[in-house]
Amino acid sequence: MSHHIKGQGRQQTTLFPEALDDFVSEDNPVRVIDIFVDEIDLSELGFERVYAKQTGRPGYHPATLLKLYIYGYLNRIQSSRRLEKESHRNVELMWLLERLMPDFKTIADFRKNNGKAIKGVCRQFIELCRQMNMFSDSLIAIDGSKFKAVNNKSRNYTPSKMKFHISRIENSIQEYLDGLDKHDKGSQQAEEKASSSKLRWLRERLAELKDMEKTVQEHPDKQVSLTDPDSRLMKVHHLSRQVCYNVQSAVDTKHHLIVSHDIVQSTDRGHLTLIAKQVQQAINKQDITVIADKGYFSRNDIKSLDDLGVTALVPQIDTSGAKRKGIFNKSLFRYNKQKDVYICPAGEELQNRMRGFDSGLELDLYFNNIACRDCNIRVKCTTAKRDPRRMRRWVHETLIDTMQATLDATPEITVLRKQTVEHPFGSIKMWMGSTHFLMRRLDNVKTEMSLHVLAYNLRRMITIFGVPSLISAIKA
Numbered sequence: 001m002s003h004h005i006k007g008q009g010r011q012q013t014t015l016f017p018e019a020l021d022d023f024v025s026e027d028n029p030v031r032v033i034d035i036f037v038d039e040i041d042l043s044e045l046g047f048e049r050v051y052a053k054q055t056g057r058p059g060y061h062p063a064t065l066l067k068l069y070i071y072g073y074l075n076r077i078q079s080s081r082r083l084e085k086e087s088h089r090n091v092e093l094m095w096l097l098e099r100l101m102p103d104f105k106t107i108a109d110f111r112k113n114n115g116k117a118i119k120g121v122c123r124q125f126i127e128l129c130r131q132m133n134m135f136s137d138s139l140i141a142i143d144g145s146k147f148k149a150v151n152n153k154s155r156n157y158t159p160s161k162m163k164f165h166i167s168r169i170e171n172s173i174q175e176y177l178d179g180l181d182k183h184d185k186g187s188q189q190a191e192e193k194a195s196s197s198k199l200r201w202l203r204e205r206l207a208e209l210k211d212m213e214k215t216v217q218e219h220p221d222k223q224v225s226l227t228d229p230d231s232r233l234m235k236v237h238h239l240s241r242q243v244c245y246n247v248q249s250a251v252d253t254k255h256h257l258i259v260s261h262d263i264v265q266s267t268d269r270g271h272l273t274l275i276a277k278q279v280q281q282a283i284n285k286q287d288i289t290v291i292a293d294k295g296y297f298s299r300n301d302i303k304s305l306d307d308l309g310v311t312a313l314v315p316q317i318d319t320s321g322a323k324r325k326g327i328f329n330k331s332l333f334r335y336n337k338q339k340d341v342y343i344c345p346a347g348e349e350l351q352n353r354m355r356g357f358d359s360g361l362e363l364d365l366y367f368n369n370i371a372c373r374d375c376n377i378r379v380k381c382t383t384a385k386r387d388p389r390r391m392r393r394w395v396h397e398t399l400i401d402t403m404q405a406t407l408d409a410t411p412e413i414t415v416l417r418k419q420t421v422e423h424p425f426g427s428i429k430m431w432m433g434s435t436h437f438l439m440r441r442l443d444n445v446k447t448e449m450s451l452h453v454l455a456y457n458l459r460r461m462i463t464i465f466g467v468p469s470l471i472s473a474i475k476a
C-alpha cells in the first residue's frame with residue numbers, strides 16, 4: 001500500500017536530546033560568520049562594550065550583535081524588528097547567537113552606535129581577501145549607482161519645485177478672488193468671503209512656501225529634503241528622478257569583489273580621485289588602473305590620479321557644443337606635438353598664441369587670423385563674424401590623448417567595466433528590495449552600505465571557496 005513520508009509527532013520526546021550544532025551543517029555559511037567575527041579584535045575596531053562593565057545589568061557582547069547583523073544582511077533581513085523575530089524562530093540564528101534573543105531596540109542601537117567600527121569590519125574582510133590574493137593585477141572598475149533614501153519626492157524641495165508650487169497657489173488665490181468679485185461685486189459679502197477658511201488656508205500655504213523657498217535658496221546645494229536632510233534629488237534614469245544617495249564602488253575585475261565604497265550626495269563627476277585613493281589604501285598598492293564611464297570625466301581628476309601614480313581610463317565627453325551649433329567638431333582638428341600647432345580641416349596650422357585660465361584649468365589658445373579670414377569653408381567652422389576659430393588645449397592634454405589612445409586600442413575595456421560593476425550593484429539592490437536604505441542621515445546610511453558590502457563580499461568568497469576552505473583561510 002502506498003503512503004507518504006511521515007513527520008515526527010509534535011509531542012514525542014527523544015531519548016537523547018539533539019544538540020543545536022546537529023542542525024547546522026558543516027558547509028552552512030553561518031559558520032563562516034561565526035569564525036570571522038570571533039577572529040576580529042573588536043575593541044581595536046572601536047566597538048562599544050567589548051569589556052563588560054563592573055556594575056549595572058550585563059549587556060550583550062558586540063560579537064553577538066555583529067554576527068546577527070552580518071547574518072541579517074546576508075539573508076535579506078535588515079530591519080531590527082525582523083531580526084528580533086528571526087532570533088526566536090530561526091535555527092541558524094539560535095546556533096549563531098547561542099540562543100540569545102536581543103530585543104529590536106538593542107539591535108537597532110548597536111547599528112546606530114557602532115557605525116565607524118562596522119565600517120572597520122568591512123575593511124577587515126577586504127584585507128582578508130587581499131591576503132588571500134583575491135585581487136587582480138590592480139585593474140579596478142569604478143561606478144556609481146543611486147540608492148533610494150528614506151525621503152519621499154514630495155518632501156524634497158528645489159528652486160524649480162518651489163516656483164511651480166508658489167505659482168500654483170498664487171493662481172488659486174487669484175481665481176478665488178476673481179470668483180468672489182464676479183458674484184458679489186460691490187457688496188460687503190465679498191470682504192467677508194475673502195477671509196473665508198479656504199482663502200485663509202491658501203494664504204497660509206503661500207507664506208509657508210515662501211519661507212521654504214528662502215531656505216532652499218540659502219542651502220549650499222539649493223535643495224531641502226525634510227525626512228532625511230542628507231539625501232538629494234538625483235536623476236535615476238533619463239526621465240526619472242528620485243531622492244537618493246549616490247553609492248560609489250570600486251570593484252576588482254578578477255572576482256568582482258568590492259574593494260572600496262563610499263557614499264556621495266552629488267553626481268559621479270569629481271569623485272574619481274577620492275575612490276582611487278581608497279582603493280590604493282585598501283589593496284596597499286599605488287600603481288593601479290581604474291576604469292570608469294564618461295560620467296567621471298574630469299581633467300582635474302585625471303591629473304590628480306596621474307600624480308598619485310594611478311592610470312585612469314575614462315572616455316572623454318564632448319562639451320564644446322560644436323554639434324549643436326553645426327560647426328566642425330574638435331576631433332577634426334589634429335594636434336601636432338612637434339610643432340605645437342593644430343591642423344584644421346582646411347589643412348591650415350593654428351599656432352599657440354597665448355595661455356590663460358578657464359574653470360580652474362590652465363589652457364593654451366591656438367588660432368590663425370589670416371587663414372580663417374580667407375577660408376572658404378569658414379561657415380562650417382565658426383559662428384563668429386570676424387574672429388578666427390580658436391582651439392583651446394589644456395596644458396596636460398597629453399594625459400587625455402594617451403588615455404583615449406589606450407581606450408581606442410582596447411575596446412574590450414568598456415565591456416569589462418560594465419560586466420564588473422553591474423554584478424555587485426545588481427545583487428545588492430535585489431537584496432535590499434525596492435525600499436533600499438532603511439536609515440536616515442549620511443553616517444547611518446554609510447554604516448548600512450558597509451554591511452551590504454561586507455555581506456556581498458562574504459557571499460562571493462563563499463561561492464568561490466566554499467565554507468570549509470574559507471573557514472580554514474580565516475583561521476590561518
Ligand code: SF4
Nearest residue numbers: 344346372375381389
Ligand atoms: S575657419 Fe580657420 S580653422 Fe576653420 S577650417 Fe577655415 S582656416 Fe581652418
